[in-house]
Amino acid sequence: MLLSFVLHSLEEGFLFAILALGVYITFRVLNFPDLTVDGSYPLGAAVAAVLIVRGMNPFSALLFSALAGGLAGLLTAFLHTKLKITPLLAGILTMIALYSINLRIMGRPNISLSEYLGHRTVITILREVNLPIRSEYFIPLIFFVIVMVLKELVDLFLHTEIGLTIRATGDNEQMIRAEGVNTDTAKLIGLSLSNALVALSGGLFAQYQGFADVGMGIGMIIAGLASVIVGQSLVRGRTVELMTLGAIVGAIVYRLAIAMALKWGYNFGFRPTDLKLLTALLVITILSFPYLRAKVKRLEES
Amino acid sequence: MLKISHLTKIFFKGTPNENVALRDINLEVASGDFITIIGSNGAGKTTLLNLISGVYLPDKGKIEINGKNVSNLPEHKRAKFIGRVFQDPLQGTASSLTIEENLAIASLKGQKKRLRFAVTRKKREEFKEKLRALGLGLENRLQERVGLLSGGQRQALTILMATLSKPDLLLLDEHTASLDPKTAQKIILLTEEIVAHHKLTTLMVTHNMEEALKFGNRTIMMHEGEIVLDIKGEERERMSVKDLLDKFSEVRKERLVEDKMLLV
Ligand SMILES: Nc1ncnc2c1ncn2[C@@H]1O[C@H](COP(=O)(O)OP(=O)(O)OP(=O)(O)O)[C@@H](O)[C@H]1O
Ligand SMILES: [Mg+2]
Numbered sequence: 001m002l003l004s005f006v007l008h009s010l011e012e013g014f015l016f017a018i019l020a021l022g023v024y025i026t027f028r029v030l031n032f033p034d035l036t037v038d039g040s041y042p043l044g045a046a047v048a049a050v051l052i053v054r055g056m057n058p059f060s061a062l063l064f065s066a067l068a069g070g071l072a073g074l075l076t077a078f079l080h081t082k083l084k085i086t087p088l089l090a091g092i093l094t095m096i097a098l099y100s101i102n103l104r105i106m107g108r109p110n111i112s113l114s115e116y117l118g119h120r121t122v123i124t125i126l127r128e129v130n131l132p133i134r135s136e137y138f139i140p141l142i143f144f145v146i147v148m149v150l151k152e153l154v155d156l157f158l159h160t161e162i163g164l165t166i167r168a169t170g171d172n173e174q175m176i177r178a179e180g181v182n183t184d185t186a187k188l189i190g191l192s193l194s195n196a197l198v199a200l201s202g203g204l205f206a207q208y209q210g211f212a213d214v215g216m217g218i219g220m221i222i223a224g225l226a227s228v229i230v231g232q233s234l235v236r237g238r239t240v241e242l243m244t245l246g247a248i249v250g251a252i253v254y255r256l257a258i259a260m261a262l263k264w265g266y267n268f269g270f271r272p273t274d275l276k277l278l279t280a281l282l283v284i285t286i287l288s289f290p291y292l293r294a295k296v297k298r299l300e301e302s
Numbered sequence: 303m304l305k306i307s308h309l310t311k312i313f314f315k316g317t318p319n320e321n322v323a324l325r326d327i328n329l330e331v332a333s334g335d336f337i338t339i340i341g342s343n344g345a346g347k348t349t350l351l352n353l354i355s356g357v358y359l360p361d362k363g364k365i366e367i368n369g370k371n372v373s374n375l376p377e378h379k380r381a382k383f384i385g386r387v388f389q390d391p392l393q394g395t396a397s398s399l400t401i402e403e404n405l406a407i408a409s410l411k412g413q414k415k416r417l418r419f420a421v422t423r424k425k426r427e428e429f430k431e432k433l434r435a436l437g438l439g440l441e442n443r444l445q446e447r448v449g450l451l452s453g454g455q456r457q458a459l460t461i462l463m464a465t466l467s468k469p470d471l472l473l474l475d476e477h478t479a480s481l482d483p484k485t486a487q488k489i490i491l492l493t494e495e496i497v498a499h500h501k502l503t504t505l506m507v508t509h510n511m512e513e514a515l516k517f518g519n520r521t522i523m524m525h526e527g528e529i530v531l532d533i534k535g536e537e538r539e540r541m542s543v544k545d546l547l548d549k550f551s552e553v554r555k556e557r558l559v560e561d562k563m564l565l566v
Contacts, residue, residue, distance in 0.1 A: 161415040164403055171396040178355065178394075179463075180381030180411045238398065238447060 007140050009259040013252030014143035015205050016227060020251040021147075021154055021244060022197030023224030028243060029158065030190040031170040032080075035091030035221050037198050039098030040072040042217035044199025045206035046102045049111040052207070058122045062203045069199020072098060073192035081184035095217075102214050109214045113207060121207035150197065151244045157193070158240045166190045167240075198224075219276045226283045227251035233286075257282070303503055304331035304354070304471060309363035311349055311527075323349040325527040327363070331471075336497060336504045338514040340546075341524035342554075347507045350524070351473045354505075356380045368470060382412025385464030385502075387457065387477040394460030397449030401440060401459065404448055405429045408463035432462055436492065454485035458492060465496050472497065474506040490517070511543045521546075525553050 019041065026034035044065035051061035072094055079090035103109065113119045126142055127135045157163045168176040169186040177183055198220075206212040231250025235242055261270060261278055270278070311324040323346045331337060339347050353360050356377035365373050367383050388394050395404050406420040409428075426444060433441040436458050440451075448456060457477060464472060474493065478486035494517055497504050508514050514521050521538060523531035523546075530553045533541060 157417075159419055159421070160417050161406075161410055161420045162417055164399070164407055164420040165415050167403075168396040168399060168407055171398045172393070175394055175396055176407070177377050178381055178384075178386050179407050180378050181407075181415070182376075182378045 004136065005259070005263065006256075007136055009256045010252065011140045011143055011208065012205075012259070013255035014140065014147045015201055015208060016223070016255050017147045017248040017251035018150060018201035018204065019198050019220065019224050020227035020231070020247040021150060022194040022201070023221065024228050024244060024247040025154070025190055025194040025197070027225060027228060029167055029170050030187060030194075032087050032187065032191065033091070034073075034076060034191060034194065035088060036072055036076045036094045036098075036191070036195055037091075037221040037224055038217040038219070039095035039102070040069045040195040040198045040217075041202035041205075041220045042102050042212070042214055043072055043098050043105075044069050044202030044204075045212035045216055046105040046111075046214070047199070048203035049113055049206050049212035050105055050107075052113055052119050052121060053111060058120055058125065058207055062122070062200060065203030066196040066200040069202075070192040070196035072199070073195030074188060076195075077184075077188040077191040081187055099214065106212065106214065110211060112211045114210060121210070122204065123207055147248060151248060154197075154244055155241050162186075162189065219279055222279055222283055223254065224251075226279060226286065227254045229283070229286050230254055254282075303333040303335075303368055304329070305364075305366040306330070306354070307364045307366075309350075309353060309365065310361050311346075311353055311358065312361050315361065322527050324353065324360075327527075327529060329522070329529065331503060331505070333503055334501050335520055336502075336518035337506070337520045337522060338518045339505060339507045339522050339524060340509070340511065340514045340550075342550075344526075345524040346527040347524055348475055349527075351386070351475050351505065351507065354471070355384050355386055355473060382467070383470040385467075385469035385472045387460050387464050387472075387474045389476040389479050391453040391456040391460070391480060394463065395448045395456055398447060400445050400447055401433070401451075402426060402429055402444040404459065405432075405463060405466065408466045411467040432466070436462065452485075454481050454489060457481060457485075457489055461489070461493055461496060465500060465502065468500050468502070470503060472502045472504040474504065476507050476509060479509065493517075511546050515541060515543065515546065523550065523553070525557065 019037070023037060026032045047068045048058070048061040048065045051064055052058050075097075076090045076094040079085045079093060080087055085093070113121050115124055123139065126139050129138065131138055133141075158167060165176060165181045166186045166189060168179070169181065169183045169190070173183050176186070202217070205216075227250035228247050229250065230253055231246030231248065232243070234249050234253065235246035237243070258275065258278065262272055262275065265274075306327055306329040309324055309327040310322070313319075313321040313323055327350065339350075341347050349358075352358055354365060356372070356375060356379075360373060363373070364371060367380070372380050372383075386394070396407070399407075402421050402425075406425060409425060410420070429444060430441045433444075438455055438458055440455060440459065448459065451459065461477070477493070478489045481489060490513065493506075496502070504518070506518065515538065520532070520534035522529050531549055
């Protein structure tokens with residue numbers, strides 16, 4: 001019972017970690033507060049669901065999820081770099097536009113992916129694999145491998161020539177322009193890569209939970225941010241490798257915390273619908289913690 | 303090699319705060335010239351360098367580098383001709399990147415960025431060599447973040463970065479002003495050495511009159527957006543710091559008188 005609870009939380013944590021990697025790229029690497037996430041996450045889910053219902057291989061469907069997410073990121077980057085709209089607003093505009101677009105893609109607010117209806121998801125395929133270990137262990141293991149491979153790819157990318165210009169753009173735009181880099185291009189690449197990861201996460205999650213819902217993106221950016229921040233306080237260090245690891249660890253811890261609150265929270269009067277409130281409270285606590293701690297220290301000293 | 307004609311820059315044009323930062327500047331710089339630029343605060347020195355490197359576009363006038371009109375080229379496209387070092391040591395480097403990563407970016411200046419590792423073993427050796435020449439021990443700290451370096455170390459690194467791909471034009475904007483005297487001395491000597499070694503055409507803004515006369519082969523003085531003095535050769539040789547200061551206050555007074563005459 002407890003074991004299956006932990007395994008399920010881990011699975012969700014791993015899927016979340018993919019989103020957290022994307023959020024890490026915008027918030028931490030590009031220093032761009034990108035709110036596209038709330039739209040690109042359900043976009044990935046919508047694309048995957050529609051394609052699977054139409055009979056596409058669920059793995060190929062994920063590729064299209066990522067592609068669609070990348071395009072969403074491009075749109076935000078375009079609004080910001082070419083039309084000079086502030087990062088926050090550019091992200092919100094894309095997000096709000098995506099709400100309608102996602103509805104159009106799905107044709108209705110909700111698409112169910114079910115074995116009974118003959119839909120084949122990544123999960124169905126993994127369950128069918130004949131292995132000596134049981135699928136309860138096999139699935140989280142595969143998710144873990146997927147996350148680590150993606151982490152490795154992101155790490156490698158951020159050490160390439162292009163990756164370096166993206167990191168420098170987030171760090172010191174003036175310097176990198178003086179070094180002959182078109183910072184607009186760097187932002188276009190960074191934002192589309194980030195949202196491709198976010199949409200991939202959404203596409204996988206839809207398959208995992210067996211449905212895509214137009215509202216499933218609400219508050220995702222805060223959840224991603226919470227993961228990145230929690231991770232940063234757990235995994236100290238400023239190298240790319242440690243920071244991506246932090247995002248992953250943070251996502252898993254965050255997801256565990258949420259699952260525990262849902263499971264045992266009813267003792268204190270929590271309902272599942274309080275989840276977003278809980279997330280907001282969690283992020284507020286994390287963000288204000290350093291300030292409050294310093295204040296308490298000052299008060300103690302005086 | 304650099305030709306500036308009728309260059310004018312007006313900030314907040316058409317508003318009550320309109321501010322003419324540069325007024326019809328003409329300047330011709332020969333290849334290999336090392337020009338020192340002096341002038342009071344707000345004279346337009348930084349604005350001139352910013353226009354040359356394309357941070358802003360001019361309101362009027364033309365900038366040519368090696369016969370090529372670059373007036374409307376965006377900053378990142380001019381960068382391959384130009385190396386810059388700023389007054390603020392934080393400005394010229396990316397602090398969350400390591401020393402070798404900063405150098406790698408500089409070494410790729412003007413080249414297309416690709417999907418391959420930015421720091422290769424070969425490059426690392428090359429960087430080590432160059433850093434060793436600075437004599438600051440940075441060659442053993444390649445993988446440290448630049449944010450951990452002191453101002454002087456960062457500025458030395460910025461000079462190295464700015465000159466790594468042998469730019470046609472080196473622009474230095476009071477690049478020793480925020481350093482302690484000893485470090486400033488070290489950095490200015492390092493600058494001279496590198497400029498001489500690569501025979502770089504250089505514009506150096508400074509508030510130090512002694513420096514202005516000691517380094518380079520030509521000195522210009524700016525005041526209220528204009529070039530009010532341009533000396534080289536024998537005239538410059540003969541000039542002492544006191545002469546220069548006298549000239550400075552003379553120009554100021556003259557302007558004041560002119561302004562008054564305009565008022566009556
Ligand atoms: N980005 C800007 N926006 C508006 N006004 C500006 C800007 N940059 C410079 N100015 C104005 O242009 C004038 C020239 O400034 P500039 O920075 O070129 O002077 P400077 O000679 O470099 O002075 P200092 O010795 O203090 O560095 C000043 O009046 C300044 O207020
Ligand atoms: Mg200045």
